[in-house]
Amino acid sequence: MAAPILEMKHITKIFPGVKALDGVSFDLRAGEIHAIVGENGAGKSTFIKVLTGVHQPDGGEIILDGKPLVMANPNIAIQHGIAAIYQHAASYPDMSVAENIFIGHEFRTGPFISWVKARKEAQKLLDSIGANFSPNASVGALSVAQQQMVEIAKALSQNARILIMDEPTAALSKKESEELYSIARSLRDKGVAIILISHRFEDIFGLADRCTVFRDAHYIGTWDIDEVDESLLVHHMVGHVIEHYYPERTPHPGDEVLRVEKLSRTGYFRDVSFSLRAGEIVGLTGLVGAGRTEVVEALCGVTGFDSGKVIVEGREQKYKDPKDSMAGGIGLLPEDRQKQGLLLPWSISKNITLPIIDKCTRARLFMSGKAEKTISNKEKEQLAIKAPDVETAAGTLSGGNQQKVVIAKQLAASSRIIILDEPTKGVDIGSKAAIYELMAELAAQGVAILMISSEMPEVMNMSDRIYVMSEGHVTKEFTDVKNLTQQQILEAAMPQERTA
Amino acid sequence: MKAKKALSRFLRWETMLIVLLVVLWLVFDAKDASLQAARIAKGRRATDIFNFTNMLNGMGPYLLYSFMALGMSLILGMGDIDISVGAIAALSASVMGTVYGPFKKAMSPGLALALALLCCVMTGAACGFLNGFLVTRFRELFPMIITLGTQLFYRGFCYLLLGGDTLQYKDDAAWAGLKKLYSGSVSIGGLSVPTMLIWFLLLALMFFVFLHLTTGGRRLFAIGTNRVTARYSGIRVDSFELCMFVICGVTAALSSMFYVGSVSATVRADAMTGYEMYAIAVAVLGGFSTGGGKGNIVGVVLSVIIFGVMKKGLGTVFGLPDSTVNLAVGLVLIASSVLPNLLEDLSNWRRVRRQHAEAKLS
Numbered sequence: 001m002a003a004p005i006l007e008m009k010h011i012t013k014i015f016p017g018v019k020a021l022d023g024v025s026f027d028l029r030a031g032e033i034h035a036i037v038g039e040n041g042a043g044k045s046t047f048i049k050v051l052t053g054v055h056q057p058d059g060g061e062i063i064l065d066g067k068p069l070v071m072a073n074p075n076i077a078i079q080h081g082i083a084a085i086y087q088h089a090a091s092y093p094d095m096s097v098a099e100n101i102f103i104g105h106e107f108r109t110g111p112f113i114s115w116v117k118a119r120k121e122a123q124k125l126l127d128s129i130g131a132n133f134s135p136n137a138s139v140g141a142l143s144v145a146q147q148q149m150v151e152i153a154k155a156l157s158q159n160a161r162i163l164i165m166d167e168p169t170a171a172l173s174k175k176e177s178e179e180l181y182s183i184a185r186s187l188r189d190k191g192v193a194i195i196l197i198s199h200r201f202e203d204i205f206g207l208a209d210r211c212t213v214f215r216d217a218h219y220i221g222t223w224d225i226d227e228v229d230e231s232l233l234v235h236h237m238v239g240h241v242i243e244h245y246y247p248e249r250t251p252h253p254g255d256e257v258l259r260v261e262k263l264s265r266t267g268y269f270r271d272v273s274f275s276l277r278a279g280e281i282v283g284l285t286g287l288v289g290a291g292r293t294e295v296v297e298a299l300c301g302v303t304g305f306d307s308g309k310v311i312v313e314g315r316e317q318k319y320k321d322p323k324d325s326m327a328g329g330i331g332l333l334p335e336d337r338q339k340q341g342l343l344l345p346w347s348i349s350k351n352i353t354l355p356i357i358d359k360c361t362r363a364r365l366f367m368s369g370k371a372e373k374t375i376s377n378k379e380k381e382q383l384a385i386k387a388p389d390v391e392t393a394a395g396t397l398s399g400g401n402q403q404k405v406v407i408a409k410q411l412a413a414s415s416r417i418i419i420l421d422e423p424t425k426g427v428d429i430g431s432k433a434a435i436y437e438l439m440a441e442l443a444a445q446g447v448a449i450l451m452i453s454s455e456m457p458e459v460m461n462m463s464d465r466i467y468v469m470s471e472g473h474v475t476k477e478f479t480d481v482k483n484l485t486q487q488q489i490l491e492a493a494m495p496q497e498r499t500a
Numbered sequence: 501m502k503a504k505k506a507l508s509r510f511l512r513w514e515t516m517l518i519v520l521l522v523v524l525w526l527v528f529d530a531k532d533a534s535l536q537a538a539r540i541a542k543g544r545r546a547t548d549i550f551n552f553t554n555m556l557n558g559m560g561p562y563l564l565y566s567f568m569a570l571g572m573s574l575i576l577g578m579g580d581i582d583i584s585v586g587a588i589a590a591l592s593a594s595v596m597g598t599v600y601g602p603f604k605k606a607m608s609p610g611l612a613l614a615l616a617l618l619c620c621v622m623t624g625a626a627c628g629f630l631n632g633f634l635v636t637r638f639r640e641l642f643p644m645i646i647t648l649g650t651q652l653f654y655r656g657f658c659y660l661l662l663g664g665d666t667l668q669y670k671d672d673a674a675w676a677g678l679k680k681l682y683s684g685s686v687s688i689g690g691l692s693v694p695t696m697l698i699w700f701l702l703l704a705l706m707f708f709v710f711l712h713l714t715t716g717g718r719r720l721f722a723i724g725t726n727r728v729t730a731r732y733s734g735i736r737v738d739s740f741e742l743c744m745f746v747i748c749g750v751t752a753a754l755s756s757m758f759y760v761g762s763v764s765a766t767v768r769a770d771a772m773t774g775y776e777m778y779a780i781a782v783a784v785l786g787g788f789s790t791g792g793g794k795g796n797i798v799g800v801v802l803s804v805i806i807f808g809v810m811k812k813g814l815g816t817v818f819g820l821p822d823s824t825v826n827l828a829v830g831l832v833l834i835a836s837s838v839l840p841n842l843l844e845d846l847s848n849w850r851r852v853r854r855q856h857a858e859a860k861l862s
């Protein structure tokens with residue numbers, strides 16, 4: 001067995017009030033893909049940040065190639081060939097691919113940066129990972145998957161021998177994930193060691209060679225991937241067995257509450273029609289970039305639409321601002337929790353009550369801390385948000401727990417129509433089950449739920465009906481979800497050759 | 501325990517300001533005492549120049565920009581900036597002076613002045629509205645650039661109205677009443693307190709209540725922390741921001757009324773040049789950063805006092821020229837804004853050093 005290139009021994013990291021890592025150990029060999037799994041808040045991301053010098057540990061040591069090393073800052077990690085790709089990648093959306101790859105270590109001729117050389121090298125790197133876009137393209141215009149390829153290329157340009165991917169597929173659809181897998185495999189075969197963090201079992205079992213489990217800041221164990229199966233892994237992660245992953249429910253659809261007719265916005269989507277009834281859970285799926293988010297943003301008044309109709313509870317509406325759609329009883333859970341869903345420096349409590357501040361008042365004007373606490377404590381409990389208390393800053397929570405806070409915001413607002421854009425992105429299985437349970441409960445109370453999701457099992461198991469979008473159109477509506485196969489959905493989601 | 505933690509977080513910056521104020525005070529007082537001792541040694545009469553009563557009565561000049569600083573706090577709290585407030589103040593005063601003449605011919609002087617003051621406030625509001633409109637309408641431009649443009653525009657407007665002249669209404673009792681606005685004082689418990697200070701504290705109290713106790717303040721800081729999230733959370737960001745710019749313009753107009761009083765009730769087109777910088781500096785020292793999302797009015801009030809004490813102390817006790825005083829004030833401002841970062845670096849540096857030590861041991 002090859003000697004490990006990286007060993008991390010008894011790493012401890014303490015944040016004010018939270019022990020994020022408690023004597024955690026880990027080793028990594030060249031040419032392996034090593035998955036780290038665990039519940040939300042188990043300490044995975046913190047562990048990575050210790051390795052990359054973003055956080056300084058309070059105890060333990062890092063041994064690279066047999067020598068102890070102090071990661072005083074992120075540059076040291078980069079110099080030693082350790083590169084990380086995070087979920088929120090796009091560093092400089094207005095700059096070109098080549099510029100993004102080489103920023104910080106540009107080619108120089110004298111005092112000048114040689115972009116010609118950079119473009120050439122960028123092209124080589126992109127070719128080597130099989131990316132088929134130009135180094136001149138601006139990164140903002142690429143899909144999330146492509147942006148991740150740019151990040152990988154950037155890591156390779158820094159001669160990374162250890163590549164860390166923290167939830168790389170969370171925003172990707174199945175097909176895009178596959179592409180990422182094949183890149184990861186080919187890198188591994190070239191001898192790069194890869195650390196993979198993911199809540200998706202497809203990723204772990206499809207890709208990893210070994211797997212390490214963290215639970216509650218502790219190291220639980222490391223296994224070869226063929227030694228474990230899904231239920232065993234879940235058991236290690238959660239500490240107990242999870243039954244009823246998807247809740248049993250008998251839908252009782254009521255009146256139609258939302259109807260969208262031939263909605264169009266030039267350049268984004270065209271002639272989109274669908275409907276939603278009270279007590280129904282409707283899935284809206286498709287590849288990332290199919291225009292799902294754009295449609296719901298248009299109908300909620302975040303953006304707007306050029307033509308078509310939105311009819312809410314029998315009345316035609318053209319919302320100008322999210323405030324209006326909220327007043328109309330529609331809640332939207334935005335896609336990007338960090339940029340659209342949360343005020344990161346703010347406490348959990350203040351985040352949850354922001355949409356309903358008018359209700360947390362005395363004399364309709366003065367903030368009442370008590371009312372806020374009551375509401376947010378209730379939501380924290382219901383969603384099992386892992387934090388010392390509701391005064392904890394949202395930015396210090398783990399990714400999955402941040403997502404729960406955004407969901408809590410929607411619940412507190414008690415809307416009659418709830419639109420969820422990738423509600424379980426980055427959420428661990430225990431909490432996913434809790435979110436599904438909650439959706440079922442809401443639907444039973446007569447709330448209409450529209451769920452945008454790229455995760456096939458979730459879409460197929462939770463939805464009463466499914467709409468599939470591709471390239472800005474609704475291509476298919478499935479009403480008989482019980483007898484549906486993944487293949488049928490994928491076919492509808494694939495871009496069609498236009499018959500002109 | 502939790503309450504304590506919240507309280508300590510709230511007080512940290514303000515406590516530092518209080519400490520700074522006390523230190524400055526003690527230094528100036530000690531220097532003053534030694535000056536007096538020297539005078540007495542030379543057989544001259546001691547004239548205590550730095551003491552509480554003197555400071556209180558001499559606050560006037562340092563309060564002129566304090567109203568603007570309150571308005572500026574709202575703007576900074578949202579992550580914007582408005583560098584046109586000096587020009588807004590000048591334009592408000594110019595309008596006030598220009599309309600007073602014709603008004604007086606049509607009605608009693610008292611009523612004319614009241615109307616002129618109203619016009620002054622309206623001008624401030626209108627200028628603030630234009631700023632707010634441009635800032636919210638053209639998000640791709642920085643507020644700094646937009647208000648630089650409007651600053652030039654408003655200032656140019658002043659010259660259109662007044663040319664290079666100094667406007668003043670000699671022997672006009674009502675107009676001369678403006679001087680009272682600036683220099684008047686009331687006696688509270690035997691202490692004569694400038695009315696202007698009372699106006700300022702009242703306004704500060706209103707701003708405190710708004711910013712820290714009402715939903716409006718919560719919305720404002722939400723916008724400053726993350727505009728996009730604020731909008732998704734049901735805040736009408738654009739119209740709210742516009743309102744705040746209007747309020748900021750009004751505070752500039754208020755400043756200008758007192759300013760007119762301070763320069764023997766005259767109005768000039770180049771009045772209050774550079775006051776926006778004081779307003780920003782006071783708000784920033786008070787704890788509002790240009791990044792938005794944080795700050796406390798208590799800090800702003802403290803920082804108004806600190807600026808006053810520093811200028812007075814350095815100017816009269818140490819006898820430094822005004823330019824040097826500005827230099828010192830600038831240094832304090834820079835030091836105060838880099839201090840939090842330095843503390844953070846220090847704690848990181850300690851951790852790294854500890855790890856190096858451990859690595860050597862093993």
Ligand SMILES: Nc1ncnc2c1ncn2[C@@H]1O[C@H](COP(=O)(O)OP(=O)(O)OP(=O)(O)O)[C@@H](O)[C@H]1O
Pocket residue numbers: 015016018019020038039040041042043044045046047386387395396397398399400401426428
């Ligand atoms: N900067 C910070 N300040 C305070 N606490 C923090 C900070 N960063 C992380 N934590 C806490 O450390 C714990 C571990 O968080 P971490 O982000 O490592 O979890 P994770 O395993 O990556 O979870 P997820 O799967 O949800 O991303 C959490 O309880 C979190 O609240």
Ligand SMILES: [Mg+2]
Pocket residue numbers: 044045046398399400
């Ligand atoms: Mg994480």
